[in-house]
Amino acid sequence: MPNQSGNVYGLTILSPIIDGADGNVSHDCAIRDYLADLPRDHRSPFAKVSSTHLARLVVMDDVVFVGTPAREEHLQSKYLVFETNFDGDLDTYLTRMAREAPDEVHAVWRHCVGYPGVQDPAAFAGYMKQCQIETTFFFADVNNQTVQQTLRALKVQSGLAHFIEANQGKSAGDTQAAFRRFLEKIRRAPEPLAGEYEGHPHGAAAGLEDAGKLDPLASDYEGHPHG
Amino acid sequence: MTNINGKTYAMNAITPMNAFYTPILKLVFFILGHVKSLQADLIHLSFIHFARWVVVKRRQFPRLSQKQPEEQLHYDYLLFFSNFNGTWNQYIDAFADVLSNGLNLIWRWSAKYPGARPVTDFKRYIALVQFDTDYYYAAYPRATANDVKAAHRVNAAVEEFARNSKDMTPAEFGAAYLKFVTLVQMDLGSTGIGPVGS
Numbered sequence: 001m002p003n004q005s006g007n008v009y010g011l012t013i014l015s016p017i018i019d020g021a022d023g024n025v026s027h028d029c030a031i032r033d034y035l036a037d038l039p040r041d042h043r044s045p046f047a048k049v050s051s052t053h054l055a056r057l058v059v060m061d062d063v064v065f066v067g068t069p070a071r072e073e074h075l076q077s078k079y080l081v082f083e084t085n086f087d088g089d090l091d092t093y094l095t096r097m098a099r100e101a102p103d104e105v106h107a108v109w110r111h112c113v114g115y116p117g118v119q120d121p122a123a124f125a126g127y128m129k130q131c132q133i134e135t136t137f138f139f140a141d142v143n144n145q146t147v148q149q150t151l152r153a154l155k156v157q158s159g160l161a162h163f164i165e166a167n168q169g170k171s172a173g174d175t176q177a178a179f180r181r182f183l184e185k186i187r188r189a190p191e192p193l194a195g196e197y198e199g200h201p202h203g204a205a206a207g208l209e210d211a212g213k214l215d216p217l218a219s220d221y222e223g224h225p226h227g
Numbered sequence: 228m229t230n231i232n233g234k235t236y237a238m239n240a241i242t243p244m245n246a247f248y249t250p251i252l253k254l255v256f257f258i259l260g261h262v263k264s265l266q267a268d269l270i271h272l273s274f275i276h277f278a279r280w281v282v283v284k285r286r287q288f289p290r291l292s293q294k295q296p297e298e299q300l301h302y303d304y305l306l307f308f309s310n311f312n313g314t315w316n317q318y319i320d321a322f323a324d325v326l327s328n329g330l331n332l333i334w335r336w337s338a339k340y341p342g343a344r345p346v347t348d349f350k351r352y353i354a355l356v357q358f359d360t361d362y363y364y365a366a367y368p369r370a371t372a373n374d375v376k377a378a379h380r381v382n383a384a385v386e387e388f389a390r391n392s393k394d395m396t397p398a399e400f401g402a403a404y405l406k407f408v409t410l411v412q413m414d415l416g417s418t419g420i421g422p423v424g425s
Contacts (some may be wrong), residue, residue: 016289025424032361054237054310057361058359058360066337073404076299114292135279141276151366153375154367156378186385187314195364195368
């Protein structure tokens with residue numbers, strides 16, 4: 001199925017935006033205003049729908065005129081483009097959006113034609129499917145690992161680099177004992193947060209200069225110079 | 228810029244296409260999807276997390292109410308969405324250098340497509356048909372596509388080493404640990420913020 005690559009689903013949705021005004025602003029501007037302030041880190045609605053790898057929302061104002069001799073033409077409606085890459089099946093994902101991020105979903109899609117609300121997740125899923133355009137060709141570089149597996153692997157990778165650095169020059173016995181503690185620490189570590197800038201809660205908005213210093217796995221290895 | 232989150236850039240592009248060409252392009256994608264060796268260059272570029280092409284036929288734009296005016300379009304449209312690492316210029320340069328034949332096969336059906344080379348004309352065309360992203364979310368914003376693949380290799384190696392070294396004596400562990408570190412050392416680059424791109 002062209003919408004899917006391995007375990008990853010590539011959903012493309014075009015939701016027609018209501019023509020006219022929502023109070024003092026047009027509906028498309030209202031969507032843009034709302035999205036401009038929506039958090040992009042672990043507080044994002046897509047972090048709540050935690051099977052999301054990458055997602056975007058775009059107000060498509062019109063098609064593009066590429067110049068003569070091509071014909072100039074225009075859309076009758078503006079469309080909200082929702083492009084997302086997630087683990088699992090479509091119904092589960094759309095239902096999770098309605099259940100786990102209802103406020104944000106409502107704030108965006110209430111400006112779209114035919115939007116039924118999120119009170120009935122099945123109705124919302126049905127509406128979204130009406131707006132779905134089948135992906136013609138979908139490429140996923142890694143298509144056999146979930147978001148959580150990837151976040152965890154990234155944590156282990158950075159933790160191992162610190163572990164090796166911290167244990168250079170130690171005896172085999174000491175390294176073995178430290179490695180056992182390292183494994184235990186990995187296994188007991190809490191699930192990493194999706195969208196997080198590694199311990200820097202406001203990374204997406206801030207400068208991120210110190211983000212790496214707050215990595216919880218990296219901070220407390222025995223013998224680590226910064227531990 | 229909203230097109231960027233961490234180390235990943237969200238590109239959107241739309242090009243008009245004579246409806247006559249749509250079946251040909253769909254056939255191209257069908258072959259590309261079923262002959263995996265044709266995707267080798269795309270895989271080897273290794274800075275694209277996810278990418279997709281979506282053909283929207285001129286009568287396929289969703290219409291959910293009789294009040295919504297019907298679209299009156301002459302062209303079908305090819306939408307392209309990419310999630311890549313690096314700057315816009317790096318991406319277009321690499322695409323044009325490595326995948327020019329593939330790009331031409333996909334976009335030659337779009338109106339006024341100049342070809343992937345020379346890259347100056349190609350960049351001018353992409354800049355014309357690109358539109359900006361209003362909101363972009365990434366679950367692992369500090370990791371590139373290569374970081375992700377390296378992390379999974381490290382994770383698998385740690386699990387395997389943990390299993391194999393469980394009952395080793397300290398001397399055996401010392402020798403095995405050196406081999407393990409040698410095995411994973413190329414995959415231990417840390418993730419972090421990317422350079423400022425444009």
